[in-house]
Amino acid sequence: MKAFLAAFGVAIVLAGAAGAQAYHRFWANCNYDAPTFMTTMTRDAAQGYANAARYEGYQWGGGCWNYDDADSYPYDAPGDPSTHGEGGDCSGLAFKTWRESTDDWRDGRYYWRALRNVHGPYTAGDFKNGFGAPNHVVAKSSAGVMDAFASSTHIGLIFFRSLYGGDQIVEAKCEACGTNIFYRTYRSDPSYGGVARWGWTG
Amino acid sequence: MRRPGIRSLAGGAAGIVVGVIGGIAVTSSSVASGPTPAVPVLDAVHVSPLLTRPGEPVTLRYAIVCAPRDDGQPCEGSGSVYVRAGQTGLFRQLRLKRGAESRQGRYYAELPSEIASSRDGFSYYAVLRDGTGGVATTLPAGGEAAPQRSFPLGDATEVDLGVHAFGADRAPDKRVVAAPWGSEPGEAGLAGSRELGFGGPSSFDVAPDGTVAVLDQVNGRVEFWSHGGVKATNVGVSGGLADFALEPGGTMHVLEPPSRTSPAPVLRSFRGDGSPRWAQRLSDRTWAKLAVGPAGPIVQQQPSEQWLPVVGRGAVFSRGAQAAGGRPGRPFANGREVLVERVGAGELRLAELAGNEVRRSWRIASVTALGEVQLAEPYGDRLVVVMKTYTDDRSDYAALMLDRGGVAAEFAVESLEWAESAPLARFRLAGSSLYRLGSTRTGLFVDRFDLEVSR
Numbered sequence: 063m064k065a066f067l068a069a070f071g072v073a074i075v076l077a078g079a080a081g082a083q084a085y086h087r088f089w090a091n092c093n094y095d096a097p098t099f100m101t102t103m104t105r106d107a108a109q110g111y112a113n114a115a116r117y118e119g120y121q122w123g124g125g126c127w128n129y130d131d132a133d134s135y136p137y138d139a140p141g142d143p144s145t146h147g148e149g150g151d152c153s154g155l156a157f158k159t160w161r162e163s164t165d166d167w168r169d170g171r172y173y174w175r176a177l178r179n180v181h182g183p184y185t186a187g188d189f190k191n192g193f194g195a196p197n198h199v200v201a202k203s204s205a206g207v208m209d210a211f212a213s214s215t216h217i218g219l220i221f222f223r224s225l226y227g228g229d230q231i232v233e234a235k236c237e238a239c240g241t242n243i244f245y246r247t248y249r250s251d252p253s254y255g256g257v258a259r260w261g262w263t264g
Numbered sequence: 265m266r267r268p269g270i271r272s273l274a275g276g277a278a279g280i281v282v283g284v285i286g287g288i289a290v291t292s293s294s295v296a297s298g299p300t301p302a303v304p305v306l307d308a309v310h311v312s313p314l315l316t317r318p319g320e321p322v323t324l325r326y327a328i329v330c331a332p333r334d335d336g337q338p339c340e341g342s343g344s345v346y347v348r349a350g351q352t353g354l355f356r357q358l359r360l361k362r363g364a365e366s367r368q369g370r371y372y373a374e375l376p377s378e379i380a381s382s383r384d385g386f387s388y389y390a391v392l393r394d395g396t397g398g399v400a401t402t403l404p405a406g407g408e409a410a411p412q413r414s415f416p417l418g419d420a421t422e423v424d425l426g427v428h429a430f431g432a433d434r435a436p437d438k439r440v441v442a443a444p445w446g447s448e449p450g451e452a453g454l455a456g457s458r459e460l461g462f463g464g465p466s467s468f469d470v471a472p473d474g475t476v477a478v479l480d481q482v483n484g485r486v487e488f489w490s491h492g493g494v495k496a497t498n499v500g501v502s503g504g505l506a507d508f509a510l511e512p513g514g515t516m517h518v519l520e521p522p523s524r525t526s527p528a529p530v531l532r533s534f535r536g537d538g539s540p541r542w543a544q545r546l547s548d549r550t551w552a553k554l555a556v557g558p559a560g561p562i563v564q565q566q567p568s569e570q571w572l573p574v575v576g577r578g579a580v581f582s583r584g585a586q587a588a589g590g591r592p593g594r595p596f597a598n599g600r601e602v603l604v605e606r607v608g609a610g611e612l613r614l615a616e617l618a619g620n621e622v623r624r625s626w627r628i629a630s631v632t633a634l635g636e637v638q639l640a641e642p643y644g645d646r647l648v649v650v651m652k653t654y655t656d657d658r659s660d661y662a663a664l665m666l667d668r669g670g671v672a673a674e675f676a677v678e679s680l681e682w683a684e685s686a687p688l689a690r691f692r693l694a695g696s697s698l699y700r701l702g703s704t705r706t707g708l709f710v711d712r713f714d715l716e717v718s719r
Contacts, residue, residue, distance in 0.1 A: 098336065100336050102336070102337065103336075104337075104338045104366050105366040105367055106327055106328070106329065106338040106339075106366035106370050107332070107333070107336060107337060107338040109327060109329045109366075110329050110330050110331065110332045110333075110338065110339065111332045113307055113329045114331055114332050116527070117527040119524060120524070129331075131527070133524050133525075136524035136525055137524075140457075140460065141457065141459060141460065161336075173336040175334075176332075201656060202633070202654070202656055203609040203610075203633035203654075204609070206367050206368075207327065207366065207367050207368070207369075213461070215458075215459060215460055215461045216460070216461055221309065222309040222311065222327060222369075222566075222567075223311060224311065224552060224566060224569065225311060225312070225314060225564075225569050225604060225605055225606065226552055226553070226564065226604055226606060226636055226637045226688060227606035227612075227634060227635050227636035227637050227651065227652070228552060228635075228636040228687050228688065230309065230550055230566050230567075236456075236460055237524065238502075238503065238504065238523055238524055239504065239521070239522075239523060239524065240522065240523060240524040240527070242521075242522045242527065243549060243550050243566075244521060244522075244550065244687075245550055245551060245552040245566065245687045245688075246687055247635060247636045247652070247687045247688075249635055249636075249654075250633075250635025250636060250652035250653075250654040250659050251659065251681070252654070252656075252657050252658055252659050252679075255656060256656070262367075264338075264364055264365055264366055264370075
């Protein structure tokens with residue numbers, strides 16, 4: 063009986079460790095379902111979608127999260143897409159929130175659910191330049207709710223304006239920052255440009 | 265060591281088999297079920313019409329931000345605004361209407377003119393629901409105890425800035441801090457990468473004797489720069505882009521942003537030697553600026569868009585007590601509050617409040633777009649204002665000294681911000697000087713601009 067218990071203990075620990083290693087690949091929880099083609103896309107639905115991604119972490123090159131309000135792997139190595147952790151990166155969050163297609167020539171509306179693992183074809187710099195059929199450049203002073211500010215390294219979505227002239231920005235900025243709403247002054251920062259999605263319906 | 269018997273070997277083998285199956289079962293069930301989806305809390309956003317012009321119609325607009333629906337549609341939210349003319353008395357309920365557009369906030373209420381044009385302004389709060397019937401939120405969180413307060417701009421001093429002339433920046437009177445990037449004493453920490461962007465020391469403050477304290481959160485320290493050189497005090501901070509305030513007695517406050525492990529912002533207080541005093545979660549989810557008020561640290565927060573006290577009567581406030589102390593303006597030692605409202609692309613409204621009465625106000629218009637207001641503080645009988653003015657590819661800071669006659673003095677400051685800092689932490693007013701935190705590819709600096717110099 064002693065031998066059974068000792069071996070059982072060792073085995074369950076080892077099996078658990080192997081499982082933990084597998085589970086560390088958060089992407090194992092994600093799916094590759096087809097998006098839902100939509101005829102509508104409202105700014106407040108987009109606010110709700112991006113807001114729900116708060117607390118879910120950041121993953122360089124990522125675009126998959128659940129809704130448990132925690133980053134399952136908060137200490138992945140920054141800038142390493144192979145860690146397959148939870149969360150989108152900045153451009154992945156913008157792509158999914160803006161319901162874009164993986165084909166940059168399509169400007170339709172494609173609803174990607176949270177656990178659908180997709181980053182989209184655009185970098186922050188692509189967004190800044192208005193690259194892709196659904197995207198375009200706007201004057202920063204006219205950018206509004208769920209438009210965005212993008213630099214060559216980052217994009218953040220405007221959650222709402224603010225009294226002091228900055229903006230509440232929902233963004234996935236870095237591994238340590240996670241995804242959240244921060245007060246930012248990108249609007250007046252020359253390294254950022256204003257970008258927007260065509261096709262809002264309300 | 266005894267040779268194992270057949271029973272021991274069999275027992276061990278059985279243990280391994282059962283253990284492996286058990287271990288796999290435990291982890292598989294974790295993976296299969298995954299974390300239980302949680303419904304995100306209902307959020308709401310609103311920017312109050314803080315200062316209204318005579319006859320200006322007022323529509324209160326709210327964005328109700330719900331959990332995403334599986335069909336991709338926005339929620340069917342609802343709510344009411346409780347509003348009253350003036351700053352005291354009973355509130356009257358107005359049901360919010362649901363509009364077709366959500367760019368400015370889908371839910372709205374038009375104020376009756378007798379309330380919108382009240383000579384004492386008006387005050388209000390909202391109770392908002394997500395449409396499922398179960399979840400509600402009050403905005404601001406202080407509700408009727410600390411409602412949004414709006415005041416008539418009254419006979420405001422009008423200032424027309426016209427078109428900003430870029431390139432006519434004032435040189436500083438002195439560079440008081442110059443620190444190359446690094447982690448040695450006298451250097452300033454730099455985080456990030458070319459791919460992700462860089463963050464440098466995120467905030468600073470100036471002591472009454474002119475000592476400049478720089479929060480070097482990357483290296484977990486505050487560096488004090490004075491004529492005698494530089495000294496560092498270690499502080500336990502997360503390393504995120506934090507705001508910083510130094511009290512005259514040496515107490516330090518660090519306002520931390522949310523992070524991967526702490527999704528809510530936290531204000532940390534440290535003694536002069538860097539040892540922690542207390543840490544307190546903020547009432548709201550987002551902060552814009554930290555300052556020291558007459559009773560202690562105060563924070564301008566969102567979504568309330570109010571200045572909330574974190575300390576009062578010698579005690580650290582709970583989140584509820586913070587919310588109950590919300591005010592529309594930043595309080596100063598002279599007993600007055602300064603109200604700031606950026607409107608549209610190029611308008612700034614300012615007022616000085618005594619109690620709930622506007623004493624002075626200004627309305628500034630600019631052809632060149634105006635950005636964030638970094639600083640708005642009394643300076644003798646003047647008000648010093650520093651704000652960004654920008655085009656799509658250029659920016660400057662405009663520093664104005666306002667009095668009842670308009671602009672008593674003004675100058676422009678070049679925006680040198682190679683590394684990111686906290687959003688409204690670029691300028692400090694101390695004594696008769698304005699200090700600016702900046703950075704270049706080679707390091708960090710703090711410049712001093714003397715306000716008493718006639719030019």
